[in-house]
Amino acid sequence: MTGKRLLYVIRVWRQLLVQYCTVALTYRAQSAIWMLGGLMPIAIMLIWVELAAKGPISGNGASYDRNDFAVYFMAMYLVRQATVMWSVLILDRGIRRGELAPLLLRPMPPIWAHMAEHLGEIIMRLPILIAVFVLGLFLTGTLGQLTLANTMLFTLSLIGSWLIFFNIHYCVGLLAFWMEGALSLEPLIWYFSVILGGGAVPVDLFPALIRDILTWLPFASMMDFPGQILLGKIDDTALLLGIAKQIGWILVLALLRRNIWRAGLKRFSAVGA
Amino acid sequence: MSAVIAVRGLRKEYKVHHKEGGFLGSLKSLVNRRYATVTAVDDVSFEIAEGEIVGFLGPNGAGKTTTLKMLSGLLHPSGGDVSVLNFEPKQRQSAFLRSITLVMGQKQQLAWDLAAVDSFLLNRVIYEIPEDVYRRRLGELSEMLSLQPVLNKPVRKLSLGERMKCELALALLHQPKVLFLDEPTIGLDVNMQRAVRDFIAAYNDRYRATIMLTSHYMDDVEALARRVMVIDGGRIAFDGDLNRLIAEQTPKKVLRLKLATAQPAERLRQYAELRRLDDLEAELLVERHRVPDTASRLLADLPIADIAIEEQPIEDVIGALFKNSPGKPAAAAGLTTNAAS
Numbered sequence: 001m002t003g004k005r006l007l008y009v010i011r012v013w014r015q016l017l018v019q020y021c022t023v024a025l026t027y028r029a030q031s032a033i034w035m036l037g038g039l040m041p042i043a044i045m046l047i048w049v050e051l052a053a054k055g056p057i058s059g060n061g062a063s064y065d066r067n068d069f070a071v072y073f074m075a076m077y078l079v080r081q082a083t084v085m086w087s088v089l090i091l092d093r094g095i096r097r098g099e100l101a102p103l104l105l106r107p108m109p110p111i112w113a114h115m116a117e118h119l120g121e122i123i124m125r126l127p128i129l130i131a132v133f134v135l136g137l138f139l140t141g142t143l144g145q146l147t148l149a150n151t152m153l154f155t156l157s158l159i160g161s162w163l164i165f166f167n168i169h170y171c172v173g174l175l176a177f178w179m180e181g182a183l184s185l186e187p188l189i190w191y192f193s194v195i196l197g198g199g200a201v202p203v204d205l206f207p208a209l210i211r212d213i214l215t216w217l218p219f220a221s222m223m224d225f226p227g228q229i230l231l232g233k234i235d236d237t238a239l240l241l242g243i244a245k246q247i248g249w250i251l252v253l254a255l256l257r258r259n260i261w262r263a264g265l266k267r268f269s270a271v272g273a
Numbered sequence: 274m275s276a277v278i279a280v281r282g283l284r285k286e287y288k289v290h291h292k293e294g295g296f297l298g299s300l301k302s303l304v305n306r307r308y309a310t311v312t313a314v315d316d317v318s319f320e321i322a323e324g325e326i327v328g329f330l331g332p333n334g335a336g337k338t339t340t341l342k343m344l345s346g347l348l349h350p351s352g353g354d355v356s357v358l359n360f361e362p363k364q365r366q367s368a369f370l371r372s373i374t375l376v377m378g379q380k381q382q383l384a385w386d387l388a389a390v391d392s393f394l395l396n397r398v399i400y401e402i403p404e405d406v407y408r409r410r411l412g413e414l415s416e417m418l419s420l421q422p423v424l425n426k427p428v429r430k431l432s433l434g435e436r437m438k439c440e441l442a443l444a445l446l447h448q449p450k451v452l453f454l455d456e457p458t459i460g461l462d463v464n465m466q467r468a469v470r471d472f473i474a475a476y477n478d479r480y481r482a483t484i485m486l487t488s489h490y491m492d493d494v495e496a497l498a499r500r501v502m503v504i505d506g507g508r509i510a511f512d513g514d515l516n517r518l519i520a521e522q523t524p525k526k527v528l529r530l531k532l533a534t535a536q537p538a539e540r541l542r543q544y545a546e547l548r549r550l551d552d553l554e555a556e557l558l559v560e561r562h563r564v565p566d567t568a569s570r571l572l573a574d575l576p577i578a579d580i581a582i583e584e585q586p587i588e589d590v591i592g593a594l595f596k597n598s599p600g601k602p603a604a605a606a607g608l609t610t611n612a613a614s
């Protein structure tokens with residue numbers, strides 16, 4: 001990328017973010033409802049904390065006491081809240097109703113606008129999310145978990161989670177080029193990430209065989225991995241492997257997304273909307 | 274004059290899923306999916322020179338929007354060659370996209386929840402318009418379209434006409450050399466239609482932009498385009514001067530009479546075909562070469578307060594053209610004037 005191009009990309013992104021932060025402000029009520037809906041990990045946390053009242057819960061070499069569950073599910077809360085996606089809806093509507101056409105006429109990849117729309121929303125709700133997150137850790141007596149190194153690594157893994165979530169949702173949304181029910185697939189991503197990713201049960205509490213499979217899937221990479229980082233029990237090897245898995249999934253999914261987009265666009269250009 | 278738009282043998286075929294109606298039809302289509310090939314644009318060729326405004330007319334489903342989408346790169350042709358400003362539109366190169374615009378009356382670019390000016394600011398950055406140029410152009414567009422009072426209002430709160438004017442201004446902010454306007458006045462009231470028409474004419478005049486315009490409002494076409502292309506069933510049925518089209522398609526003119534005293538229909542029919550009789554007002558259809566003679570006889574024989582000789586309304590002309598195509602009733606043309614819309 002040339003310097004001039006880079007400057008152009010930065011300028012466009014700055015303006016896109018300004019625009020979508022402004023849009024997010026317009027939808028304050030919707031954001032508040034979403035944030036309330038995102039309290040499920042906290043409810044699950046309360047159940048696990050209660051279950052661990054008499055002692056740690058162990059399995060397959062892993063052990064979680066009350067504090068561990070509190071930290072883990074507060075991490076789940078932040079991951080879920082920071083990765084709220086509606087790109088399936090945008091793409092389904094854009095492709096089937098032809099709303100994608102005006103975006104295709106601009107000398108800018110349409111995905112920039114779609115990404116910025118999500119990021120604008122997150123930027124606007126981030127202060128509240130962080131406040132709830134810190135308050136949750138404080139009330140459960142686990143605020144000490146937020147060391148500088150932990151927080152930085154957790155933040156990086158959160159960015160990785162966002163990119164994996166975004167690419168999965170985008171790939172599913174792009175299926176609208178071929179099918180009419182792409183939107184109906186969206187809840188599946190949610191179920192998979194909750195059940196298989198550690199949203200309900202930490203992955204290392206699953207039976208060994210299932211755990212070994214799950215840790216290689218993107219759902220654990222985007223949910224369980226940031227949770228493990230915040231717990232601070234992860235060793236350097238597991239940390240590096242986790243980061244490598246995140247990067248791997250981002251690359252694989254981004255490649256998949258690009259290929260689906262190209263094939264879909266070819267179809268869109270062939271049949272129109 | 275060199276052609277800005279050159280189209281040769283353009284064709285577009287769609288594969289359409291064929292399904293019978295009702296639940297049984299849906300079940301059948303699950304087991305046995307049937308497809309039919311529909312030719313939306315068939316062997317279309319034309320050239321448009323720099324600065325020309327061409328009215329692109331046709332009934333619903335004739336292939337107008339499909340053609341415009343192929344010219345703007347949104348659709349890939351099934352066959353033929355297209356060149357717009359020496360670009361192949363389907364490549365959608367950045368330089369091409371920066372030189373054209375496609376305004377679709379029923380699809381919007383403006384961000385719904387923001388003020389219109391926010392969308393302008395975004396396009397300024399996307400199209401890399403320098404700040405001073407942006408201010409000047411926005412000023413010009415605001416002046417030409419009287420946008421100032423609405424620029425800072427949320428788009429969702431604008432009237433349809435205000436929104437359409439903002440859409441037009443947004444689409445022209447990067448000063449495209451080629452404009453594809455698909456029903457730019459759809460749904461607008463008469464005054465707003467006129468404002469948009471005046472603006473398009475002024476833009477063409479000021480920047481020598483090449484414009485292809487589709488509209489169901491014949492007033493748009495009459496006011497803006499000297500040349501019209503009529504597409505029907507995916508094929509060009511006429512391409513040429515609007516006046517020639519009128520002369521070719523309507524061998525008769527309209528004699529509009531204001532009578533001093535009411536006359537029976539039979540009496541008026543002695544002179545020519547009676548198109549309308551409404552108390553003291555009548556309209557006769559007279560062959561072009563007999564107009565002077567018939568008008569003199571009418572003035573001599575009948576108590577006439579006023580007489581006017583007019584061409585037939587343009588929608589009748591186009592309707593007549595479609596009528597000549599088998600299986601295409603004039604009503605399908607869906608052409609309206611302001612009075613009818």
